[in-house]
Amino acid sequence: MNILLTGATGFIGSHLLRALQAQGHQVTACVRDPASAARQFPGPRYITCDFTRDHTVASWRDRLAGVEVIINAVGIIRESGAQTFHALHFAAPRALFLAAAEAGVKKVIQISALGADDQAESRYHLTKRAADDVLAGLGLDCVILRPSIVHGAGAKSSEMFRALAALPFIPVPDDGRQLLQPIHIDDLVRVVLASIAKPEAGCPRIDLVGPEPITFLDMLLQMRRWLGLSRPRVLHVPYALLLPLARIGGFLGNAPITPETAAMLRRGNCAPVQALIERFGINPTGFVQVLDGTPATQADRWHARLYWLRPLLRLSIAFTWIGTAIVSALLYPAADSYALLAQTGIQGIYAPLTLYGAAALDLALGIAVLTRYRLRETVWPQIAVIIGYMLIISWALPEYWLHPFGPLTKNVPLLAAILTMYAMERR
Ligand SMILES: NC(=O)c1ccc[n+]([C@@H]2O[C@H](COP(=O)([O-])OP(=O)(O)OC[C@H]3O[C@@H](n4cnc5c(N)ncnc54)[C@H](OP(=O)(O)O)[C@@H]3O)[C@@H](O)[C@H]2O)c1
Known part of the structure; x- marks a missing residue:
């Protein structure tokens, strides 16, 4: 089939892309940066x-020529700049769905999210639900898949969560008994593949969940x-304290917790699994079963431990x-600085120029390091400046070199730290 896949470079989209190609479908991947996507995921x-x-029907019309199936897997968990929930979860999908109806696309598969229902409160869920409602009202052959947290390679x-689990003190909100029901990416992919050929009336909304709920704390302990790693101490963070931390996280932009994610975690993320089993004949694999089926590697341990050290390293270098x-x-x-510069032969007008220029x-x-501005390009000037000094x-x-405070020797680990930052911050 001719399939238009959005979000093909993302976690879910890239797994879908591989599976669709393996099944022989002709995939058109709709991405922001085709050149970089083609390097990483060749084929489509x-x-x-x-x-x-892309918020107008006209912007999608030409792209849908010859398309039989649309799979929408674009989404964000936190907003930044023009990347808003309204734009990504609602305005663009709405235009895409209207264009699909106009073009006579045979099937639309929307990756929504568990919780995008009548009880939805967060803007993440409300915007998803609004797009789902538009799709459901078009009379198309469509299905709205609402996954719980999806786990698997690249999630x-x-x-x-693994990085939280690797901390010596595992922080959990309140008692850590918030219920989640993670579904494995392979199960989600199987559902999508089955949906392509399965005609649906009434655009059903199907919750995609694992076989049983697990508490947040148990998930981290597993x-x-x-x-x-050895059994940790658990640090219970009252929700009243978590919320301001989440607000700061949301403000900083790249923090793991935002008011949206904190609220979602508090609400929990569970649903009956029966609909999934009955409709698709798929028995989803349990969270612990998946873990036990794929032993952790040294790379997993390194990643978990370095996760929090990565921003710390960058901030310390900026500092x-x-x-x-x-x-x-x-x-x-200044007089002492000029005296030092004089010992290197820099005097007169060149002394303040050198001091304040440096x-x-x-x-x-x-x-540049603090704001991650052109981090790759600024690594080499940093190294050149240090080696120059x-x-x-x-x-x-x-x-x-013989000074007890080591003003020169300390530059050696600093050079290594900058290279380590370069390796970790590279996309
Ligand atoms: N992962 C989960 O646990 C989970 C659970 C429930 C629901 N979902 C939903 O599933 C969908 C996919 O999630 P995911 O985990 O795969 O997310 P992801 O890894 O962050 O991928 C998001 C995808 O959206 C694309 N994208 C971002 N901004 C875009 C824009 N302005 N225009 C076009 N494409 C854009 C990204 O492309 P770039 O490569 O260009 O950034 C990427 O391909 C989302 O709608 C999400 O809400 C996910």
Whole structure:
């Protein structure tokens, strides 16, 4: 079949892409950056789409020529800039679904989310439900799949939960008894594949869940056991404290918890599994069963432990640059700085130029690291500046190698830290 798949570069979309191709379907993958997608996931035909802009039927019309099935797997868990829930979960899918009805597309499969129902409260769920309602009202052959948390290779939520599980103190909201019912990605893929050929009347909304609920705390403890780590202490964080932390997280933009995710966790994420079994004849695999079926590797342990160290490393490197800039430009006596520069042969007008020029450079590098601005490109100037400073000081003030505070020797681990940041921050 000719299938248009959106979100093909994402966790769920990339698993779907592989499975659809393996089944011999002709996939058109609709992505933001076709060149980079084609490098990572070769095979399908790529076209460009952007859910922050494609909000009109006209923007989808040409893309749907010859398309028989649409699978929409675009979504976000937190907003940032133009990436809003309204745009990605509602405005673009609405236009896509209306265009599908107009073009006579045979089937639409919408990946919604468990909780996008009448009790929905979060904007994540409300915008999903609004798009689901539009689709259901079009009289198309369609199915709305509402997965609980999806786990499996590449799942971002599982990566974060594993990182929580690897901490010496596992933090859980309140008593940690919030119920989840994770479904494995392979089961979700099987449902989507089965849906393609299964005519549906009335655009049913089907909850995709694992065989039984598991508490948030038990899920983390099982992950910790799987990682082969000793039993931890559990840190119960009152929800009243979690919420302000989540607000700060939401404000910072990249934090693992936001008010939306905190509210979703509190509400729980469970549903009867019977509909899935009866409709598709699929018995989903249990969470613990999946863990036990795939032993943890050293890479899993490293990833879990480095997860929180990654932002810490970047912030500490930014702190070093910005702190050095402030100290050298504002706090350290200028006369003493000039005396040091004189020992390297820099005097007169060149002394303040060098002092404040170097401070400005340090500050610029620090801000770039802090804001992740062109991080890959700014790694090499950072290394060049450090090596440059080290060479000049080694030549003019070699006694600093023997200084008990180690002003030069400490640059050696700093260089390694910058390279480590480069390796971890690279996409
Ligand atoms: N994972 C779960 O546990 C889970 C549970 C329930 C429901 N869902 C739903 O399932 C869907 C897929 O989730 P996922 O886990 O696969 O998410 P994901 O890994 O974050 O993937 C999201 C996909 O959306 C694409 N995308 C983001 N912004 C876009 C834009 N402006 N225009 C076009 N494409 C854009 C991304 O493309 P880029 O590569 O260009 O960023 C990526 O392909 C979402 O709707 C999500 O709400 C997921």
